[in-house]
Amino acid sequence: MYLTSPTKGRLSFEEMMDEIRSYIAGLPNSQYKIIIGSDSQVMKGQTCFITAVIVHRLSKGARYFYRKRMHRKIKSLRQKIFFETALSLELGGIIAKHCAEAGLDEHQVEIHIDVGSHGDTKDLIREVVGMVTGSGFNAKIKPDAYGASSVADRHTK
Template sequence: MKSITYGEISFEQVCEKIKEYTIKDLESDYVISVGTDSQNIDGYTKMVSVIAIVRRTKGGIFFYDIKRVKKIKNLRQKIFKETQYSIDLASKVMEFLDENRIYAALEVHVDIGINGHTKKLIREIVGWVIGSGFKCCMKPDSYTSSGIADRISKKGSKVC
């Protein structure tokens, strides 16, 4: 994974950074969110998964991973692939939080909403995320997928 602050780091190191960040202020509430967005670029699809940790009213940090996959032309398949990446990553984060007794809300942010072509996928995607044991946030509340990951996934993004 990568971080603007810490550079290239392993998932295990990301977990340690989460632990360090949450220990700094035990009185605060934390929300950890996981989201993925993708863009078709040239002959492939750029998938960007993000883990964001927000200390309510006091800012936050994020980590991201970029994968290149075979070009996905179908919107439904693309949204399902993004959601699968997010659920898989959120499951790993949840395991770490449970093992280390870190108490933070964990959300999966999906890049769908009531406006646009993705509205017909809401029941399936939200049901899948909730059925996997996570709170599901969609647009306009899905800042991790539709904000952070979206910006990094764009062609020409300064963040690599």
């Protein structure tokens, strides 16, 4: 699995985790959140899915990485939201396991879901939030889901 860093370029999963550990070690007394969020965009007969990994040093900045996947065209909004959430959960589970093994398990992992109480996705909130919390993660929805609605969205175009 490879991810992209805006500053470091293409990184393997291990290299990304090394970057995360290094970033946290830079100011070890700060508070951190590890945020996973996905977004998608239909383009040219395919759907582009971006899953972002953000390491947020609270009140002091952040670093992020993203993974791009192309999939057949998905027209159903419901199916796209569930697929985005599943991608976030998949990567979140791998990262949470890796953090626990590396002694970084005190840093909370959040899943940001691209749904909100206004608009077409409001009917999906209960289901996808239940999917995330049932998997053991904290779930955030719009307007607090900046991992999906801002960071991942930036790279879907």
